[in-house]
Amino acid sequence: MAALGWDECDVILITGDAYIDHPSFGMALVGRMLEAHGFRVGILSQPDWQSAEPFRALGKPRLYFGITAGNMDSLVNRYTSDRKIRSDDAYTPNAEPGKRPDRAVTVYAQRAREAYPGTTIVIGSIEASLRRIAHYDYWSDKVRRSVLPDSKADILLFGNAERALVALTHRLAGGEPIDAIRDLRGTAFMVKPGWRPSEQWQEIDSLALDRPGRIDTHADPYAMEASAAAPKPAADGAQPVRIVPPAARLAARRADRAHSVIRLPSYEQVKGDAVLYAHASRVFHLESNPGNARAMVQCHGEGPGARDVWINPPPIPLTTPEMDFVFDRPYARAPHPTYGSARIPAWDMIKFSINIMRGCFGGCTFCSITEHEGRIIQSRSHASIINEIEEIRDKSPDFKGHITDLGGPTANMYRMACKSKAIEENCRRLSCVYPGICENLNTDHSSLIELYRKARAVPGIKRITIGSGLRYDLAVRSPEYVKELVTHHVSGLLKIAPEHTEENTLSKMMKPGIGAYEEFRQMFEKFSAQAGKKQHLVPYFIAAHPGTTDEDMLNLALWLKKYNFRLDQVQTFLPTPMALATTMYHSRKNPLKKVSADSEGVETARSGKVRKLHKAFLRWHDPENWPTLREGLIHMGRGDLIGNGPHCLVPRQQPARVLAAGAPASAAAARRPAVDKRPVGAPPARKGCNSAPKRASTKGR
Numbered sequence: 106m107a108a109l110g111w112d113e114c115d116v117i118l119i120t121g122d123a124y125i126d127h128p129s130f131g132m133a134l135v136g137r138m139l140e141a142h143g144f145r146v147g148i149l150s151q152p153d154w155q156s157a158e159p160f161r162a163l164g165k166p167r168l169y170f171g172i173t174a175g176n177m178d179s180l181v182n183r184y185t186s187d188r189k190i191r192s193d194d195a196y197t198p199n200a201e202p203g204k205r206p207d208r209a210v211t212v213y214a215q216r217a218r219e220a221y222p223g224t225t226i227v228i229g230s231i232e233a234s235l236r237r238i239a240h241y242d243y244w245s246d247k248v249r250r251s252v253l254p255d256s257k258a259d260i261l262l263f264g265n266a267e268r269a270l271v272a273l274t275h276r277l278a279g280g281e282p283i284d285a286i287r288d289l290r291g292t293a294f295m296v297k298p299g300w301r302p303s304e305q306w307q308e309i310d311s312l313a314l315d316r317p318g319r320i321d322t323h324a325d326p327y328a329m330e331a332s333a334a335a336p337k338p339a340a341d342g343a344q345p346v347r348i349v350p351p352a353a354r355l356a357a358r359r360a361d362r363a364h365s366v367i368r369l370p371s372y373e374q375v376k377g378d379a380v381l382y383a384h385a386s387r388v389f390h391l392e393s394n395p396g397n398a399r400a401m402v403q404c405h406g407e408g409p410g411a412r413d414v415w416i417n418p419p420p421i422p423l424t425t426p427e428m429d430f431v432f433d434r435p436y437a438r439a440p441h442p443t444y445g446s447a448r449i450p451a452w453d454m455i456k457f458s459i460n461i462m463r464g465c466f467g468g469c470t471f472c473s474i475t476e477h478e479g480r481i482i483q484s485r486s487h488a489s490i491i492n493e494i495e496e497i498r499d500k501s502p503d504f505k506g507h508i509t510d511l512g513g514p515t516a517n518m519y520r521m522a523c524k525s526k527a528i529e530e531n532c533r534r535l536s537c538v539y540p541g542i543c544e545n546l547n548t549d550h551s552s553l554i555e556l557y558r559k560a561r562a563v564p565g566i567k568r569i570t571i572g573s574g575l576r577y578d579l580a581v582r583s584p585e586y587v588k589e590l591v592t593h594h595v596s597g598l599l600k601i602a603p604e605h606t607e608e609n610t611l612s613k614m615m616k617p618g619i620g621a622y623e624e625f626r627q628m629f630e631k632f633s634a635q636a637g638k639k640q641h642l643v644p645y646f647i648a649a650h651p652g653t654t655d656e657d658m659l660n661l662a663l664w665l666k667k668y669n670f671r672l673d674q675v676q677t678f679l680p681t682p683m684a685l686a687t688t689m690y691h692s693r694k695n696p697l698k699k700v701s702a703d704s705e706g707v708e709t710a711r712s713g714k715v716r717k718l719h720k721a722f723l724r725w726h727d728p729e730n731w732p733t734l735r736e737g738l739i740h741m742g743r744g745d746l747i748g749n750g751p752h753c754l755v756p757r758q759q760p761a762r763v764l765a766a767g768a769p770a771s772a773a774a775a776r777r778p779a780v781d782k783r784p785v786g787a788p789p790a791r792k793g794c795n796s797a798p799k800r801a802s803t804k805g806r
Contacts, residue, residue: 106147106163106164109145111145113145113164113165113166113167114145114146114147114163114164114166114167115139115144115145115146115166115167115168115274115278116139116144116145116146116147116166116167116168116169116170116171116274117146117147117148117149117163117166117169117170117171118132118135118136118146118147118148118149118170118171118172118173119148119149119152119160119170119171119172119173119213119217120132120148120149120150120151120173120174120175121151121173121174121175121179121182121196121204121205121206121209121213122150122151122175122176122196122197122205122451123150123151123196123197123198123440123441123444123449123452124148124150124440124441125439125440125441125449125451125452126436126437126438126439126440126441127436127437127438127439127452127455127456128431128432128434128436128460129176129455129458129460130176131173131175131176131230132148132150132173132175133436134267134431134432134434135171135267135270136148137434137435137436138267138270138271138430138431138434139270139271139274140434141430141434142271142274142275144168144274144278147163147166149162149163150441151197151204151205152213152216154205154206154209154212154213154216156216157216157217157219157220158220160213160216160217160219160220160221161220161221165221165224166221166224168225168274168277168278169224169225169226169227169259169274169277169283170214170217170221170224170225170226170227171227171228171229171270172210172213172214172217172226172227172228172229172233172256172258173210173228173229173230173232173233174205174209174210174213174230174231174232174233175196175205175209175230175232176196176230176231176451177196177231177232178231178232178235178681178682179205179206179207179208179209179210179232180207180208180244181679181681182194182196182205183202183205183207184244186676186677186678186679186716187677187713187716188243188244190202193450195449195450195451195454196449196450196451197449198440198444198447198448198449199447199448199449200448200449200450207244208232208255209232210228210230210232210233210236210252210256211252211255211256214226214228214256214257214258215256215257218257225259225277225283226256226257226258226259227258227259227260227261227262227270227273228252228253228256228258228260228261228262229261229262229263229266229270231473231477232252233252233256233261233262233263234261234263234264234476234477235473235476235477235681235682235683235684236249236251236252236682236683237251237252237253237261237263237293237414237416237683238251238369238385238389238401238403238414238416238683239251239371239372239375239376239382239385239403239405240682240683240687241382241680241682241687241688241690241691242682243679243680243681243687243690247376248372248375248376248382248691250372250405251293251372251403251405251414253293253294253295253414254295254405254406254412254414259283259284259294260273260283260286260292260293260294261292261293261294262291262292263291263292263293263419263477264291264419264420264477264478264479265420265423265463265477265478265479265483266291266292266420267423267427267431268291268420268421268423268427269289269290269291269292269420272289273286273289273292287302287415287417288302288417289417290395290417290418290419290420290421291417291418291419291420292417293414293415293416293417294414294415295405295412295413295414295415296412296413296415297412297413298404298411298412298413299413300413300415301366303364305364306364306365306366307361307364307365307366308365308366308367308368308402309365309366309367309368309399310367310368311367311368311369311370311384311385311388312370312384314367314388362397362398362399365399365400366399366400366401366402366415367388367392367399367400367401367402368401368402368403368404369385369388369389369401369402369403370382370384370385370403371403371404371405372403372404372405372406373404373406373407379691379692379693379694380692380694380700380701380702382688382691382692383688383689383692383694383695383696383700384696384700385403386683386685386688386692386696387688387696387697387699387700388401389401389683390476390535390685390696391533391535392418393419393475393476393479393480394419394480394529394530394532394533395418395419395420395421395422395479395481396529396530396531396532397530397531397532397533398418398419399418400415400416400417400418401415401416402414402415402416403416419479420479422463422464422479422481422482422483423463423483424483425483425484425485425486426486428463428483428484428485428486428489429485429486429488429489432460432485432489432493433489433492433493438456438496438497438500438501440452455509455510456501457497457501457504457507457508457509458508458509458510458511458512458572459490459493459494459497459508459510459511459512460485460512460513461484461485461490461511461512461513461519461556462482462483462484462485462512462513462514462518462519462520463478463479463482463483463513463514464478464479464480464481464482464483464514464518465478465480465482465514465515465518466480466481466482466518466521466536466537466538466546467515467536467537467538467539467576467615468480468534468535468536468537468538468539468615469536469604469614469615469616470613470614470615470684470685470686470689470697471604471614471647471650471678471681471684471686471687472684473681473682473683473684474514476683476684478514480536480537481522481529482518482519482520482521482522484519484520487552487555487556487559490511490556490560491559491560491563494508494560494563494566495563498563498565498566505567506565506566506567506568507567507568507569507570508560508566508568508569508570509570509572510570510571510572510573511556511557511560511569511571512571512572512573513573514573515573515574515575515576516571516573516574516575516576517550517553517575517576517579517580517586518576518579519552519553519556520549520552520553521546521547521548521549521579522546522547523537523543523545523546523547524545524546524547525545528545529545535615535685535697536615538576538578538579538617539615539616539617540615542578542579542582548579548582548583549583550579550580550582550583550585550586551583551585553586554583554585554586554589557569557589557590557593557594558589561593569593569594570594570595570596571590571594571595571599572600573600574600574601574602574645575590575599575600575601577601577621577622577624577625578617578621578625580625580628581621581624581625581628584628587625587628587629587632588632588635591629591632591633591636591638591640592632592635592636592638595633595638595640597638597639597640597641598640598641598642598643599629599640599641599642599643600643600645601622601625601642601643601644601645602644602645602646603616603619603622603644603645603646604616604645604646604647604650605619605646605647605650605653605657605661606619606660606661606664607653607657607660607661609652609653609654609657610650610652610653610657612652613650613651613652613653613686613689613695613697613707614647614650614652614686615697619664622644626642629642644670644672645676646661646665646672646675646676646723647676647677647678648675648676648677648678648716648719648720648722648723649677649678649710649715649716649719649720650678650686651678651686651689651690651707651708651709651710652689652707652708652709653708653710653719654708655715655718655719655737655741656741658718658719658722658723659722659738659741659743659746659754661722661723662722662723662725662754663754665723665725666725666726666754671724671726672723672724675720675723675724677716677719677720678690678710678716685697689707689709690709690711693706693707693708693709694706694707695707717733718733718734718737721733721734721737722734722737725754725755728759728760731755731756731759732759734754734755735747735755738754738755
């Protein structure tokens with residue numbers, strides 16, 4: 106600060122990550138953007154939270170502390186899906202663990218408040234975004250309240266909140282008090298019960314949103330008798346349907362929505378009632394389209410201490426010029442010099458990759474991208490992307506000519522959007538591609554193909570590969586795109602995510618059927634052969650997802666064996682806050698449909714034993730999993746799949762080297778002839794393993 110001639114910072118940002126000046130890291134992006142607007146920004150990276158003293162290192166900010174856990178949720182960062190502590194942290198120098206607290210947003214906010222009482226506290230990042238209302242917390246296995254009362258922050262900015270953050274900072278700099286700034290989209294804050302922005306506002310109970318009124322029979326235009334008088338309201342107060350012209354309906358609906366707030370069941374209600382929790386989750390997600398979303402409010406507490414969490418509608422997506430402005434700042438594209446030669450794994454992974462877009466309209470229930478970035482795709486211009494490629498080429502001393510990704514949340518949603526702005530603004534669908542691709546979605550890949558060709562033509566660029574996951578159900582709409590991708594941009598392996606093979610599970614994920622994968626596989630192999638390349642697909646699958654039965658996982662394992670997939674890295678479902686699949690996990694209800702006490706139930710693998718079995722099915726080839734699989738198959742009545750025949754899933758015996766104390770296990774060991782001959786207690790196969798195994802019933806036990 107002395108070198109810059111500053112006596113104070115306007116804004117001090119606190120992050121749980123190492124500081125890397127690159128647009129893929131939130132603090133760098135936010136800091137550079139505020140800097141471009143003339144503000145003096147300081148950054149505290151991974152401060153020691155054991156006392157308030159480290160939070161005084163840069164003094165008191167003139168405007169506010171801006172607090173984030175980092176690029177990842179601090180609990181996802183520290184714990185595995187089995188709640189085991191991870192041994193490293195990819196966002197810390199030398200991957201050293203333990204450099205950030207659990208629930209970092211709350212801890213940092215409390216320490217900043219302790220360091221300088223009365224200072225404005227602004228919280229954001231994915232950790233805060235996903236905790237803006239009462240939410241199920243997998244790590245404590247209970248429903249927790251919003252992060253706002255726990256952190257005692259003045260305001261929460263959710264999503265990619267650049268526009269809201271700039272507006273907030275300018276208004277605070279202009280002398281406006283924080284408790285008067287209540288009209289910014291993409292913000293949440295605490296207010297007294299019953300607070301409204303103005304008298305025009307009306308409150309709607311969420312429980313009344315889906316309740317239909319009485320519908321009268323249409324009048325017969327050919328009737329010989331005169332029409333009866335207008336019907337009177339029924340005794341229960343229900344009104345007959347009145348035909349209103351579409352334009353009038355639309356205008357009235359927009360006016361009403363702009364001054365309506367939906368009251369969700371309170372924290373105390375959803376904490377004790379899983380059905381109400383599922384209902385609140387469903388309503389919350391239906392109010393996620395910036396074009397028609399209404400404000401929401403949820404009470405926390407009872408009696409005199411009760412407060413409402415008020416949530417404004419989500420932010421309007423950035424335009425292409427705004428996206429370019431954010432990404433075209435003068436980033437150093439390197440970790441802070443104080444880290445010296447320390448290796449930061451997250452930086453190693455993305456240093457030569459380029460983010461070309463934001464958002465995802467897939468709506469996968471297990472994913473939090475939609476809740477954070479929204480469904481509307483926000484794309485950069487070709488010129489901005491090419492400029493970043495040239496920046497990497499010219500300013501990265503260890504760059505060898507290989508751009509490792511042109512992507513984002515998905516590889517191929519760049520510039521895709523609804524064909525009609527009016528339809529987009531009024532849409533209430535949770536996904537544009539499930540159960541099928543919407544007829545109003547423009548799936549044109551031509552701009553992305555053109556971008557790939559421009560990028561390859563940049564002098565000094567030897568190779569460009571695509572590292573982001575591909576949405577293959579969209580890709581097959583454009584054989585030209587698949588050919589371009591396969592011919593020029595696959596490193597030998599291409600990541601795609603079918604996630605499962607069974608419709609029972611896929612319907613809870615909101616993912617396309619395995620037939621779409623098969624269609625893409627055939628196209629991929631065809632164009633690989635034409636290019637004279639031997640390339641492979643790397644499919645990703647999830648074990649123990651809500652809705653998955655043991656039989657579903659068995660059928661997936663048989664599919665993997667049929668196509669000789671031997672997966673190294675597999676994922677067990679991790680319930681993250683606010684995701685629809687997390688709602689299924691907690692409530693055992695399906696929020697994709699109207700929720701009630703007797704509505705559809707969702708079978709959920711919750712016990713450690715069942716989750717372990719489901720994960721073992723994904724790695725059916727690993728000898729260390731065979732005892733678990735044998736036990737599970739016997740319990741399921743599928744002992745016919747235990748044996749040494751070509752159609753069996755697991756052999757009867759363990760390899761000798763696996764049984765030997767301390768010997769490492771591997772898939773290669775399973776193919777060695779040396780085995781221990783002791784029986785493992787499995788019953789004889791019912792039909793013999795030389796006959797094809799029957800498909801498991803999808804009915805859960």
